[in-house]
Amino acid sequence: MRVFPERPATRPAEGPAAWPGGPGDGDRKSFRRALAARLSRLGSKAAAAALTVFCIVSVNFALIRFMPGDPVTHIVGEDEYLMLEASSPETIEAIRAEYGLDGSLPAQFAAYLARTARLDFGSSYRTKGPVLDTALRRMKFTLLLAVPSTALAAVIGGALGLLAGWRKGGLADMTASPVMGLLQTVPANCLAIAFLLLFSFRLGAFPLGGITEGGLTGAEKALDILWHMALPAAVLTLLKCSSDYMLMKSVVASLRDEEYVLTAMSRGYSEWRILTGHVLKNALCPFITSLCMQFGYILSGSMLVEVVFSWPGMGMLVHESVAGKDFPMLQTCFLFMGACVVACNLLADALVLAIDPRVREGGIG
Amino acid sequence: MTGKLGLRPRIGAAILLALLLAAVFAPLVSPLDPYEFGIPYLEPSAAHLLGTNDVGQDILSELVYGARVSLIIGVTAAFAVTAAGAAVGLTSGYWGGKADVALMGLTNVFMSLPALPLTVVLVAYLGPGLRNVILAICLTAWTGTARVVRSRVLQLKELPFVKIEKTLGAGPLYVMFRHLLPNIGELVFVRGVLAVASAMLAEAGLSFLGLGTAGAKSWGSILHYAFFRGGLVNGCYWWYLPPMICISLSVTGFLLLSYVGERRGPAAPAAGAAKGRRADA
Numbered sequence: 001m002r003v004f005p006e007r008p009a010t011r012p013a014e015g016p017a018a019w020p021g022g023p024g025d026g027d028r029k030s031f032r033r034a035l036a037a038r039l040s041r042l043g044s045k046a047a048a049a050a051l052t053v054f055c056i057v058s059v060n061f062a063l064i065r066f067m068p069g070d071p072v073t074h075i076v077g078e079d080e081y082l083m084l085e086a087s088s089p090e091t092i093e094a095i096r097a098e099y100g101l102d103g104s105l106p107a108q109f110a111a112y113l114a115r116t117a118r119l120d121f122g123s124s125y126r127t128k129g130p131v132l133d134t135a136l137r138r139m140k141f142t143l144l145l146a147v148p149s150t151a152l153a154a155v156i157g158g159a160l161g162l163l164a165g166w167r168k169g170g171l172a173d174m175t176a177s178p179v180m181g182l183l184q185t186v187p188a189n190c191l192a193i194a195f196l197l198l199f200s201f202r203l204g205a206f207p208l209g210g211i212t213e214g215g216l217t218g219a220e221k222a223l224d225i226l227w228h229m230a231l232p233a234a235v236l237t238l239l240k241c242s243s244d245y246m247l248m249k250s251v252v253a254s255l256r257d258e259e260y261v262l263t264a265m266s267r268g269y270s271e272w273r274i275l276t277g278h279v280l281k282n283a284l285c286p287f288i289t290s291l292c293m294q295f296g297y298i299l300s301g302s303m304l305v306e307v308v309f310s311w312p313g314m315g316m317l318v319h320e321s322v323a324g325k326d327f328p329m330l331q332t333c334f335l336f337m338g339a340c341v342v343a344c345n346l347l348a349d350a351l352v353l354a355i356d357p358r359v360r361e362g363g364i365g
Numbered sequence: 366m367t368g369k370l371g372l373r374p375r376i377g378a379a380i381l382l383a384l385l386l387a388a389v390f391a392p393l394v395s396p397l398d399p400y401e402f403g404i405p406y407l408e409p410s411a412a413h414l415l416g417t418n419d420v421g422q423d424i425l426s427e428l429v430y431g432a433r434v435s436l437i438i439g440v441t442a443a444f445a446v447t448a449a450g451a452a453v454g455l456t457s458g459y460w461g462g463k464a465d466v467a468l469m470g471l472t473n474v475f476m477s478l479p480a481l482p483l484t485v486v487l488v489a490y491l492g493p494g495l496r497n498v499i500l501a502i503c504l505t506a507w508t509g510t511a512r513v514v515r516s517r518v519l520q521l522k523e524l525p526f527v528k529i530e531k532t533l534g535a536g537p538l539y540v541m542f543r544h545l546l547p548n549i550g551e552l553v554f555v556r557g558v559l560a561v562a563s564a565m566l567a568e569a570g571l572s573f574l575g576l577g578t579a580g581a582k583s584w585g586s587i588l589h590y591a592f593f594r595g596g597l598v599n600g601c602y603w604w605y606l607p608p609m610i611c612i613s614l615s616v617t618g619f620l621l622l623s624y625v626g627e628r629r630g631p632a633a634p635a636a637g638a639a640k641g642r643r644a645d646a
Contacts, residue, residue: 048470052477059478067490074490185616187566189573189588190609197597303481304570308592318482319574322489334486337479345477 038353045349049342056338060331061112064101071101075125077325098122099328116335126326135317135332141211142306142313144225146298149233153240154291160241161248162283166256166275176245183242192235192308199231206231209310232309236302240294247290251283258282285356292348293341370625377621384615388432395426399582409603416603418587419594427582428607434583435615438495438568442502443560450507451553454514455541459522469515472508480505484567488576495578502567510556517549555623562619569612584608 064071072095073081084091096102099122100111115121121131157180163172183191199206207213212224255261256279264274303315310316314333321329370378387394396414403421407413415424457468487501521527522545530540571577572585573592591597591605 048473049477051470052474055474056478059483063486063490181620185562185613185620187569187573187609187612187616189570189592190613193588193592193597193605193609201597201600303485304573307574318485322485322574322576325489327490330486330489334479334482337482338477341479342477 042350042353045346049346052342053339056335056342057113057116058109060335061109064327064331065105065108072096072099074325074327075099121332121335122328124326124329126321126324126329131329131332134329135314135336138312138314138317139336141311142298142302142315145229145233145236145306145311145313146295146302149236149302150240150291150295150298153237153244154287156237157241157244158248158287161245162252162275162280164245165249165252166279168253173249177249180242180245183238184246187304188235188239188302189304189308191239192232192305195231195235196308209308211312229311232302232305232311235305236298240298243294244287244291248283248287251286252279255279255282285352288351288355289348292344292351295344373621374623374625377618377624380614380618381622384432384436384618387429388436391429391433395423395429397423397426399423399426399430406599406601415607416601418590418601418604419596424587424604424607427587428584428611431582431584431587431608432611432615434495434578434581435565435568435585435612438499438502438578438583439561439565439615442499442506442564442567443557445499445503446506446560446564447510447553447557449503450510450556451514451546451549453507453511455518455545455549457511458515458518459537459541459545465515468511472511475505476508476512478505481567481570484571485574485576488571493576493578495581498568498571498576498578501571502564506560506564506567510553510560513552513556514549517552518545521545521548551625555625558619558623558625562616562623565612565616565619584611588612 064074067074070081072092075095076084076092081092093102100108100115102108103111119132121135123129124131124134127134160172160176160180163170164176165173167173196208200208207228209228211228212221216224261274261278264278269277302311302313303318305311306313306315307319314337318330318333320326321333399422401422403417403423405417405419405421407417407421409416413423413425415428417423418427453468453472457465457472483505484501487504488497491497491501527540527544530544535543568577568583569585569588572583573589575586575589575593577583577586577589585608587608588605591601591608596604
């Protein structure tokens with residue numbers, strides 16, 4: 001699901017506090033106090049993250065149990081359930097016990113929490129294999145696709161956004177804005193299909209999908225994987241790039257009128273120095289926050305792209321699990337994706353605490 | 366929102382009006398019954414302006430009827446989401462204290478839930494269908510609006526007119542509905558318009574994965590069949606291109622419309638905030 005960018009949540013503070021490298025550096029006592037403040041803030045953020053994970057686990061627990069009908073139906077599928085009910089009711093009871101669906105609800109919940117804490121997610125009903133192994137393997141493939149795309153998009157989108165926000169109506173703004181604006185309106189699957197059509201079907205330059213031809217080893221295999229991931233990665237990069245660009249541009253445009261920029265200008269600093277030393281430094285915090293939050297979503301955001309290119313990642317796994325009614329697998333995927341979003345948000349908080357002197361001093365927040 | 370509209374919102378409104386008319390008068394506009402079977406894989410011709418799909422249904426008619434489902438889902442979900450988000454944001458921002466902590470905690474939890482997978486999981490459990498798709502989209506989409514509205518209310522709360530009202534003994538509900546709500550009206554409208562766009566994208570994604578409205582035609586489901594039933598391999602451009610264009614065009618329409626009141630800073634959505642100001646000047 002695409003979320004259109006908002007104004008950054010952490011808006012730059014007004015007034016003298018925004019001066020980079022302002023007062024407060026120096027003596028040990030204040031340093032220690034600042035460190036303690038930072039740690040306690042991080043601690044409360046971590047507690048909130050733990051609570052969120054707990055909520056996700058609870059949602060997972062509740063989903064299968066509070067849906068209409070016998071929960072076992074959701075595990076084995078409706079047709080098979082009816083068949084089993086007629087032929088061997090004891091099998092149903094066995095499945096119920098295996099997936100922890102017997103006993104009172106609180107007892108079930110306790111057992112479920114204990115199993116989740118041990119990372120014991122049971123076995124997939126479809127493939128009979130352990131859910132955890134499959135999910136971890138698929139997650140690896142998604143990360144292989146997502147990490148380079150996110151990094152590349154952040155650099156390209158961020159740099160272009162910086163220039164476009166700084167010079168409204170300048171070259172970067174006039175050329176990049178229409179393209180990025182157009183990208184905002186194209187659904188991920190449509191862009192993916194367009195790329196697939198153009199580069200794979202028409203030009204035959206790239207494979208139709210999958211991750212590798214198989215039977216290759218070493219450097220050849222690595223090259224083959226790179227060749228396979230070129231198109232999906234390009235689509236993801238373009239889409240991410242457009243939202244990074246929009247965000248950076250609006251942040252920089254709002255910073256441009258700050259007094260410290262004017263001051264720096266009147267001191268005769270070069271434009272490059274003001275851009276990198278003052279504007280970028282202040283724009284980085286909201287940008288990093290949004291980047292990390294987005295990265296959490298990329299596990300799910302790449303879902304449509306993965307399906308189009310049959311890339312065997314997390315999104316494809318969810319798609320297969322839905323089609324195969326593999327609910328234990330689906331639940332685990334959901335938990336992993338949720339945990340990833342939470343972890344990335346926490347990472348964003350930690351990074352901002354580490355790099356922003358204003359937050360470090362406990363000034364704003 | 367009154368007064369002269371810029372060029373952008375006007376174009377957006379025109380696109381949306383055309384779509385709306387097509388959707389409302391679908392039986393009159395569409396040349397054929399979209400559910401009627403015929404000769405498959407026909408290329409565009411006078412009889413079938415956009416050709417036919419794998420079971421011989423007229424694609425132009427499918428698109429016209431698809432506009433109905435896509436718009437209904439988009440607008441309904443956006444309405445619910447925006448109303449809920451605005452209510453949470455208003456209450457949280459104005460009341461403050463424990464209510465604020467509780468509501469923002471809830472918002473943060475829902476914000477951390479991965480939206481598309483949750484939607485997919487929910488629809489997988491609940492079964493496809495108009496109501497379930499809307500429900501699943503709504504569940505996670507209200508959080509952004511709640512946050513934006515809250516921060517705007519926090520600013521407004523400190524302004525003299527609210528403080529005076531409070532001093533005069535006005536109750537919180539009165540201040541919220543009589544004074545704060547009109548002031549965030551434009552912001553809520555813009556958020557609502559953006560919510561339609563993102564709900565339509567979500568629906569298109571769900572339908573593309575085969576989890577949309579079972580039976581009813583939507584743009585996403587046309588694309589689903591075109592992709593999974595060989596429209597791509599057979600080069601039926603008249604099958605897969607039109608739904609893609611329709612989705613993008615309507616999203617563009619809503620995004621353009623969201624520039625409606627872009628004169629001052631805080632009410633503006635970040636997407637092209639700087640551009641909007643220039644267009645209105």
